[in-house]
Amino acid sequence: MTYYLRKIGFFLLTLWAAITLNFFIPRLQGGDAAEAIVQRLVGQGQAVDPAQVEAVRNMLGTPDSSIMEQYFSYLQNVAQGEFGVSYSYFPYTVTHMIADTLPWTIALLGITQVFSFVIGNMIGAWAAWKRNGTFDSWVTTFSNFFGSLPYFWIALLLLYFFAFELRWFPDSGGYSGNTEPGWNWAFIKDAARHAALPAISLMIVGPIGWVMGMRNNMVQVLGDDYTRLAVAKGLSQRRIAFMYGARNAILPNFTAFAISLGSLVGGSILVEQIFNYPGTGRLMFEAIGNRDYPLLQTIFLFITIGVLTANFIADLLYGVLDPRVRRGGGAS
Amino acid sequence: MALLDVRNLSVSYLTKKRPPVRAVHDATFSIEPGEIVGLVGESGSGKSTLGNAVLRLLQPPGAITGGEVWFDGTDITRLSEDQLRRMRWRDLSTVFQSSMNSLNPVITIEEQFKDAIRAHQRMSDRQIRDRTAELLEMVDIDPSFMRFYPHELSGGMKQRVNLAMALALRPKFVLLDEPTTGLDVIVQRSILTRLRGIQQDHGFAVLLISHDLGTVMEVSDRVMVMYAGEIVEEQDTQAMLAAPQHPYTRGLLGSYADPKQTEVEISYIAGRPPDLSKPHQGCIFAPRCVDRIDLCLEEAPGYTMFESGRVACHVASMWLQKPNGEGLPPRRAFASAVFDERHEARAAAAPVLQVEHITRTYTRRRGFSTSTVDAVVDVSFSLERGQVTALVGQSGSGKSTIARMVTGVERPDAGSITMDGTIRVDQLRGKALKDYRSRVQYVFQDPFSALNPAHTIRDILSRPLKNYRGLGRGQLGPEIERMLERVGLSPASQFIDKLPHQLSGGQRQRVVVARALAPNPEIIVADEPISMLDVSIRAEILQLLDELVKGSGISMLYITHDLLSARLLADKILVLHHGRVVEHGDASEVITNPQHEYTQELLNAIPNPFAMEAAAAD
């Protein structure tokens, strides 16, 4: 019980911290943040759109308001879901833009992440089970090399070879112009075709982190005393592999799953940009390019809250999986 | 036909980078149905390796390099894993060491039983639950515990569960590897008694492996002694007690004594076990043997059989052929540790440390609830100059907490600790605390953890010399050498630049003592200084401690759970139970004439093979 309370407390506290962090980032440059940004836009020789200044002022407050005032009005805005207007997509609100792109990212991320986790852990467990065998050596070498490859480079290569040279997949976008968005089969098929390359690039590198982690966990667990005793008991190989090996080895990976969401989100930003995929990542990229600060801020906030929530859910689930934290008792 | 027949079994640890370590060499023995056979050995003897090999539970890099294991007429060393699996648990089961994690942490006790049973028998859930309840009751555990997870049970309970599970399928043979080591002495006694009862009821054969000779001898019909991978002697228990043949067995037996006797004496075996990665010639025990003759260094002895057993020793063999010893040099004894009685001095000694009514309570916050533990309750005692006071108790008795309060690491919640009549130890802080530390030093329990593995002996010993005695560069070397000689590490030059892992456990402990002596303290607090050492070398360290007190007039607070060493070393004994002093007085008085029920219980719980001998003699 106390475990759950602690996790809830942590979640609320980090939520508050993330929101506050988001408040302070633009103000790190000191002085009046809004003014500094506006000056920089002017300095870059761009014509400064009054709407832009308006948006920035709305977000960051006027020079004569105190930090505390700004902070509280900021909190108020967050609570009410008021994140201002995106100036690059004027007159759409920031929230609208994000809502538009979010389903695409969630679809892409959600599927690839779950897939990577499942496949990666299974491969890792199998490699550990057949420790030092041929499969294990291949897996280890493969993971080593491919694991250090940057997402975006693989994505670039895939794009180049499969889209440009071979023309198997479309080279950009989420869907073609000639299909009607909506829950119809033609659209879904088209969307899937467009999502294929981004997904593949994510799923090449995605499982690898899990493979090595699970393999090492499992090697350790298989050397543990209760596994040895399970062998002495004459339990079947399958039972040992699952209930004694994998079941215990996956626990640390579980917490890692949630934490890794943060980095996968980062990776997807790059991938979406490369494939021109209409997700929130690409939106963030555009916001940077357009100096659309309200949009940028809010995307960051949403991403952070999303990851925190996923982490929280993973923590709760962990409590279900590991009886040691759930039912009191000290360290194992 | 023997139930278990081990023939010429050899096991080695084969690593790629280092030469192979010969853990077990040419082991041959057999066990009849219903017999309890004990296997005794110290660190590096190979006893656990042998046990694992017999059950084919060895993990790489260990491997069987020769020999066979025949069980019930089948050579199990030649069976495939699949064929062997059918025999596992049903015919031969095992209980691991108590400190190990033998139970899968994520499934309930009931499910663990279910796993073991279902792997070999078809039984319904209901039947399994009934059987589990039956098994748990057999080991004195309430069946309702089967719904619990392993981490919710205490160490003693978990070990009972392991025992019950090992018997689930009514096996013919059970291997017990250090089953009660590390548990509270009283819990140990109850489990062993239970075991004996169950074994008599069900009639399975047992191989009991342990480093504790007393435990093994109390329970077993026959005992095998193992040293450096070889079985050096095997005899019926009573016969071995009355007439041990191998010098090593004699040395082992000599390390034990019944503390309740009026005269108590223990001996030790000098030296350390050999490096099993290097080849050797002759008898493997010869380097440390007091009976050694030239033949022993040239030729390895084979087994000499006699009425109650066998022994691998040239000298023993000669004596067996000529029982009256004509023409043979007399058998020698191992060095005895001599302890000085200081009765006369005690009456006149002034107390150097006065502890009055100290109390310490720990509160622990777990979420929103708090639990309190009364670690120490209203404890009072005094420590006289040049005397040894022993605090005796099991885990959780508060003895270590008292040690920490005496050394200033913790403060009592109530009461006082006074040194020399004037210094209030419980109120010290800052510089005064540091000065106090130069007068009161600490000897640690675990020689493997008390020395920083990254520093040489010179580094380690130079720190207190610099900090407390302000010695400069030039003066350090000679002083360190002097200190090493004082604790018996001679020649000092051989040890001074070594790293801790290059020394044996006993040598490391001597360095720990030397470090404690560096600031010339008046009081030494020794917290279980010998419990982690091999039994056959404990007496040596005890003697060292005794000499320090005798020779330098240092007072010692000796903390232990072991009544034998308390009896030997201490002038005064305090028995602690759940934080309270339940008995105190002269050492020999408390032990030979215990007043409190708990003290009597403690004394009875100590495995005592000699009591059996006495009983058998009646």
Next chain:
Amino acid sequence: MSDTEHVIAANEGQPVGSPSLTLAGETEELPRRGLARFVPRWFRILWENNKSRAGLIMLAVFVLTAIFAPLITTHDPSASVGLPNEKPSSEHWLGTTQAGEDVYSKLIYGSRVSLTVGFLAGGLVTIISVLIGLTAGYVGGIVDDILSFFINLMMVVPTLPLIITVAAYSPVKGLLPIILILGFTGWAWGARTKRAQVLSLREREFITAAIFAGEPTWRIIVREIMPNMTSLIVAAFIGAAAGAIGAEAGLQFIGVGDLNSNSWGTMLYWANNSGAMLTGQWGWLIAPGLALALLMTALTLINFGIDALSNPHLREE
């Protein structure tokens, strides 16, 4: 365990410790001959492991390339020396960029950028994580609670979006802000592992012994604890360097870094934006990414050997 837990566990009948029984011969040091005496232990173990040896060699190649860049390049990497968007030729082995710069020369000089960022940012991350982890682990109590909260916070906050956002606001462009940003955002995981290591070391009796020998706190931390953490710190540094190299490339690729640098990430940014795919300039497109991948692989391989160092189960025996 803390003192409290120690006592409570004991009261519940749990065993406290058990005899440590070592296998004779297992702890003997291998004899060191000749030059081997001067080589630190962790280096020897790395060299002996096949994977990390390969990694060390690869890393050496990159370092030498960076140092001797002027000697092995054909042109000034930032100068426009040819026609834009040329395919690989004998004149320009990997072709030219959209501004006519020689891709091959840029590639070679790019190693300087990656190595500098990698090791400086990696170093910064390591220093911060050591400071925080060590303090949290050793001091304990409320300080530990606060620091642990920050560690956990930094771990769940998604790093790349954070870095991107901070970089987007940064008025200054160039390598230094990138190094600083990477340094101040990437320390969390390392801090957590070091804290765990310190917690377990603190329980070892030689720490208490050092207190009894009269050692001041700073000396205990520096002389007693840290020498026992060298392997961990080295491994963390290498991992951090690899991470920083990848992160810097990613930042440059998005365009929030310095668009004029020779970094491999920037090269890919321009390659992507200038339609290298359309013009079929495979050299410009593939080479920077391959170089990046190889460097990061080298570091990962080295870390493989260090994994074996700390977890005996994984050793090749």
